[in-house]
Amino acid sequence: MHHRTTGTGANPLRRDTDRARTRLRAAFALTCLLAVITGFALGRAAWTDGQRTAEDIARHRHNVTATTIGETGYRAGDQPSSRPATVATATWHYPSQRPHTETIPVPAGTRNGDTVRVWVDDNGSAAAAPPSQADTALNAVGIGTGTLAGIVLTGGALVAVRLRIVDARSARAWESEWAGTEPLWSGRLRPGQGAGDD
Template sequence: MHHRTKGTGANPLRRDADRTRTRMHAAFALTCLLAVVAGFALGRAAWTDGHHSAVIVARHRHVVTATTIGETAHRAGDRPSSRPVTVATATWHYPAQRPHTETVPVPAETRKGDTVRVWTDDAGSAAAAPPGRADIALNAVALGAAAVAGIVLVGGGLVAVRLRTVDARSARAWESEWAGVEPLWSGRPHPGPGAGDD
């Protein structure tokens, strides 16, 4: 019996379908590993690029003190899922004595005549704050996770399709083999040409 189990694929009970299933499971495991590596690399690249971009943006952003000249109001967020933003009309001077008046986001408890901090660009117009480390990290993690999920889903889908094909082929082969073995095993006569003519 030793010679039958020696070497790869020597087990007489293992069928080609079994070997194919093993290869497919190994391929899926490898796909998962590659997905993690690709996701990590993509996330790291996104972190590096995001940090570099944030440094460049920060060089052209300035914080100024503005004075509100109107009552606060609520404005819808930039995205449908965003919460409403409290805004008010405010005035400030930047650069030097150049005046600006715009509607900017303010804290909810702001009243007319209060001072607020406003981010501006080099021309003095209201601008978004440079992205922080948390925003950059969140974007990098989201991008890496999306890459992992996409690769795993595609790889898993291809493996699942292949396994279904193997299972269907194996079932047909099993039925064919059983049709030849069942009469001998059960002792019943094998139906052949002319059977049932009596």
């Protein structure tokens, strides 16, 4: 009896559709593992590239002291849903004694003659601050998580579709087999069968 219960396909109650379901579930588990590995690899690559880019930008950014020479105002944000920014005209010297005057974002409540810190590029023009480690990490986590979610959702959708096909095929096979077995099992007459027919 032992030889009947071991080995591939040894269980007589296990159908091809059962094996297909097992294979599909294993494929989904493998897809999840692949998603984790790929997401981690891309997130790590994004972190490395982001750090390199941030270091390169930081070499060309300089934090200088500027003095406001006008009253504060408001400028609309870049996006329609973003809040307006508080700005003021300010002046600073960079490089050396080269003067610059521009309208820059300032903290709310800044008055005429107050000093503020401003990031400038190598030419002394106002520029964005170099990306922080938090920005780089957030970008890397976003890329890694997005990749992982994309692969898992795509793999899950494909497996779900395939499982529906397998289930439909299994239901049709059961109906066909039951149509042939049920009259014999229940003792009911099949269509076209007489009382004395066997």
